[in-house]
Amino acid sequence: MGQDPLFLGHISIGVIVIVLVKVLVAFAALMVAVMLMIWFERKLISDMQNRIGPNRAGPWGLLQTLADGIKLFFKEDLIPEKADRFAFKLAPYLVLVPALVAFTIVPVGGVVHIFGHTVQLQVADPPIGILLLLAMSSISVYGTMLAGWSSGSKYPLLGSVRASAQMVSYEAAMGLSVAAVVLITGSLSTRAIVTSQAGAFFHIFPKWNIIRLGVVPFLIFLVAATAELNRPPFDLTEAEQELVGGYVTEYSSIRFALFFLSEFMNAITMSAVIVTLFLGGPDGPNLGGPSFIWPILWFLIKTGALLFFYVWVRAALPRLRYDQLMDLGWKLLIPGALAWLLVVAAMQVSRIYGLVLFVVFAAAGAVLYRAIIIGRETGSESEVITTFRKLPAAEPIRPEGD
Amino acid sequence: MEPTFLLAAIAKPDLITFAAAALMVIGGAFGVIASRNPVHSALSLVLTMFGIAVLFIEQDAQFLAAVQVIVYAGAIVVLFLFVIMLLGVDRQEIFGRESLRAQRPLAAAAGVIALGEVLLLARTTWATGAHAANGPVGNSYDNVQRIAAEVFSTYLLPFEATAVLLVIAVLAAVYLARRVVTANAEEEGSKMVEGKAVDR
Numbered sequence: 001m002g003q004d005p006l007f008l009g010h011i012s013i014g015v016i017v018i019v020l021v022k023v024l025v026a027f028a029a030l031m032v033a034v035m036l037m038i039w040f041e042r043k044l045i046s047d048m049q050n051r052i053g054p055n056r057a058g059p060w061g062l063l064q065t066l067a068d069g070i071k072l073f074f075k076e077d078l079i080p081e082k083a084d085r086f087a088f089k090l091a092p093y094l095v096l097v098p099a100l101v102a103f104t105i106v107p108v109g110g111v112v113h114i115f116g117h118t119v120q121l122q123v124a125d126p127p128i129g130i131l132l133l134l135a136m137s138s139i140s141v142y143g144t145m146l147a148g149w150s151s152g153s154k155y156p157l158l159g160s161v162r163a164s165a166q167m168v169s170y171e172a173a174m175g176l177s178v179a180a181v182v183l184i185t186g187s188l189s190t191r192a193i194v195t196s197q198a199g200a201f202f203h204i205f206p207k208w209n210i211i212r213l214g215v216v217p218f219l220i221f222l223v224a225a226t227a228e229l230n231r232p233p234f235d236l237t238e239a240e241q242e243l244v245g246g247y248v249t250e251y252s253s254i255r256f257a258l259f260f261l262s263e264f265m266n267a268i269t270m271s272a273v274i275v276t277l278f279l280g281g282p283d284g285p286n287l288g289g290p291s292f293i294w295p296i297l298w299f300l301i302k303t304g305a306l307l308f309f310y311v312w313v314r315a316a317l318p319r320l321r322y323d324q325l326m327d328l329g330w331k332l333l334i335p336g337a338l339a340w341l342l343v344v345a346a347m348q349v350s351r352i353y354g355l356v357l358f359v360v361f362a363a364a365g366a367v368l369y370r371a372i373i374i375g376r377e378t379g380s381e382s383e384v385i386t387t388f389r390k391l392p393a394a395e396p397i398r399p400e401g402d
Numbered sequence: 403m404e405p406t407f408l409l410a411a412i413a414k415p416d417l418i419t420f421a422a423a424a425l426m427v428i429g430g431a432f433g434v435i436a437s438r439n440p441v442h443s444a445l446s447l448v449l450t451m452f453g454i455a456v457l458f459i460e461q462d463a464q465f466l467a468a469v470q471v472i473v474y475a476g477a478i479v480v481l482f483l484f485v486i487m488l489l490g491v492d493r494q495e496i497f498g499r500e501s502l503r504a505q506r507p508l509a510a511a512a513g514v515i516a517l518g519e520v521l522l523l524a525r526t527t528w529a530t531g532a533h534a535a536n537g538p539v540g541n542s543y544d545n546v547q548r549i550a551a552e553v554f555s556t557y558l559l560p561f562e563a564t565a566v567l568l569v570i571a572v573l574a575a576v577y578l579a580r581r582v583v584t585a586n587a588e589e590e591g592s593k594m595v596e597g598k599a600v601d602r
Contacts, residue, residue, distance in 0.1 A: 087441065127545060131468035138476025142448065145480070149441065149487050161487070168480060188546060 018119055023104075026123045030103055034264045035065040041264075041311045048315040069257060077253040082152030091150060092251070092258035095143030098136035099262040099269060105132050105190045106272040109282050109296040120191060121282075121296070129188040130178055133273055134171065137228055140266070141167045144230075144237070147259070148247035159246030162322065163237035167228055169329045174224040176337035177217040180344045181209050181277050194281035208280040216340045218278045220333050225270045227329065229263070231310060233317040234325060271306035275299060339365070419460045426453030440486045444479055451475040465545045 039054065039062055046053030054061030079088055109121030126132060141164050148160020182188055185196045199207045210218045227234040238246030248259050275281055284298030320328070339361040347354030426449055433446025451474045458467035553561050 084439070084441070087445070090445075126464065128464045128468040131465070131472065135468055135471040135476065138472055138480070141476065141480055142445075142483075145483055145487075146441075146445075149483075157487070161484075164480065164484070168477070171476075 014115060015117065018114065018117060022119075022123050026103060027100070030100070030265060030268065033268050034261055035069075036062075037264050037268055037307060038065045038068075038260075040307065041314075044308070044311045045315050048312075072257040073254055075253040077255065078250075080152055080250050083250065084150040084152065087146045087150035088250075089255075091143050091147035092255045092262075093143070094146065095140050096258050096262040096265075098140040098143075099265040102133050102136040103265070103269045103272065105129055106269070106276055107190055107194050107281050108272075108299050110292060112292050121292075122191065125189055125191045127189060129190045130182065130193065130273075130277070131188055134175055134178065137167070137174075138171060140262075143262075144247055147251070151247070151250035153250055155244045156247045156249045159237045159243045159249070162243075163230055163247060166230070166234065166237065166325060166329075169326065170224045170227040170333070173220055173329060173333035173337050174228060176334065176341055177221040177224065178277065180213050180217040180337075180341045183341070183344055183348065184209065184212060190276055190281075194276055194283065197280040198283050206280055206283065208278060208283070210278040213278075213344060214340070216336065217344075218274075220337045220340075221274060221277065223328070224333060225274060226310070226313070227325070229266050229270055231267060232314040233319050235319060236322055236325060267307065267310060268303070271303045271310070272299075274306055275302040335365075416460060419456065423453045423456035423460065426450070426456065441483065444482045444486060447482070448475050448479050451479065463545065465549055 042064070043053045043061065054064035057063040057067045079085060104123035105126065107120065107122040107125075111118060111120050113119070144167065145160050145164045148156040148158075148163070151157070181193060185193045187193065187196075193209075197206070197208050197212075201207055201211070205211055230237045237243075238248065243249075248256055251259060279302050282295030282299040284294060284301075286294045343354055343358045343361065346357040430446045430448070430450030430453060433449065434443045437443045437446060451470060455467040455470040455475075458464070458470060
């Protein structure tokens, strides 16, 4: 099937056992990681907001997530009267399963030898590799969409329409920045992407894709992934002030827990994928000890750093408005990713082509930007703005004594 | 008992995968026409798309499988769902009165013709049953590169023509969906303002 050395020879019971063990370990590790991630996020946010955060269950509140999970398990499972029962029950799984599957392609470590088998430390290394991530993120749109629609209530529907529009629009930018990585690697397989990033320029700078591609695709992917995850500052889908709870409003008990589980699982998977694509995956110096342990440690450190970044962003940035979100996605990220992809492609041909193309795109972008500003100043304004202008001006508040 | 069954499944993976995927495809297709709720129909369509993707993988055409899921399941059916949800036709459809009188017999005839065509093609050399042209394992000349080479050499003209067609379609859609601000809209705007004023 693929390039996985495990499947090259005769497929025996041993190989099947190894695959099953890999799946089980990945599943368990992901669950524990989600538990720790929720605790980590709550603790960190409360530190940043000068609070204490969960501190009752277990040491430093570590078991808080477990307690919450058990509580949710035993709560009453409600299905609204107007709900479409089939879709309502299906939706949480449509969100959860892609979140689990997407993690399988992430290489968490190097290659080890067990009982004469060569085993890659990742659940699967399919030839389509990174495309599986895009496929899974496009499937999880269904879960969000159906959850909102099937609730038979208006706020969830609004939330789900927002969410799916957001996910669909940011997928394009995400795909284009992945294309830049694939272009420079020459393969879709995540293992190949990671191995191509080993080594260093001048023995100092790691040969990671973030440096090889210029930082732009990394930034675009980071923003697009945040939007894809519906995490702050792109969490319009569950904007409490406007939409009650977004598409999860009507959910309760374990179904609600499944939504939150998959949301945090997606955050972890996305961080791991960013590490794989741009930060060299398990690549890092070996500082002594058994050789298989360091790649795993480096992978965990990098993923943890990205997760810290996500929490930090949540604490620091205010939520975007819907039109700002769409403007950012369609007018900045997609053209930017496309232009950068073409520059990278031209660089593959020759450096001069690449530089010329870069200058051309920079000039074109500057002209376009200026044109938009001039258009805004002189031309007709958009409908929304004209309507706002026509509203009667608010009466000035006069001081009492006047 | 179980290990032997497992080994049998491994010995004939193609057959079992094919059977499962075929069930998914047919079940999904049946669901599309049988469900009364358009959203359920769309979901059944997704099931069919998935089954076809599995069939592609079974034939070693992994890239096509990925594209099948990303494009058809991930984009096109999502748009279907958007339209169904936003137009509010997601309640049960009223059957009985059909706008096209001859629709049912024509559909049956078209189905029979399509089935005959498939059976006819299956007997000729078109359906070889062979797996996709895949390079030997470890060779970099894989599925994706093979397809890319074909698309950008042999089938370049159809490829570019499709691209042009899609651009035209997008332009047409934008033109049709564009709302021109006319005097009428201005009036509506002022009405809205009046409404607000009354509210106060």
